[in-house]
Amino acid sequence: MILEVAVLQVKSGMSDEFERNFKKASAIISRMKGYISHELQKCIEEDRKYILLVRWETLEDHTKGFRGSADYLEWKSLLHHFYDPFPTVEHYTCVDLS
Numbered sequence: 001m002i003l004e005v006a007v008l009q010v011k012s013g014m015s016d017e018f019e020r021n022f023k024k025a026s027a028i029i030s031r032m033k034g035y036i037s038h039e040l041q042k043c044i045e046e047d048r049k050y051i052l053l054v055r056w057e058t059l060e061d062h063t064k065g066f067r068g069s070a071d072y073l074e075w076k077s078l079l080h081h082f083y084d085p086f087p088t089v090e091h092y093t094c095v096d097l098s
Helices: 015-029 059-066 070-082
Strands: 002-009 035-042 049-056 089-093
Touching (some): 002 059, 015 070, 059 070
Antiparallel strands (some): 002 049
16 A cells, blocks of 8 residues: 655635535545545644645556546646645555564
């Protein structure tokens, strides 16, 4: 499993609209091949800051499958205009501590 982590800075005064659009966008990402789950968390200290966590079966499910799909264009049109600056997206894998 791969964990995608994106810190999202939403433009001032646009949080409510962003959250409404994110609900619509959730339906898009959740039907993608390799998608496991996702969650959006809002920062308590900084009202415009969110963190998006998406679990994928493989890195390619996100970077090639989702980002290379027609559905990604819809995702992009729903969400990308809210960000300033544009988010950095990183991918993580679980460390075996046994």
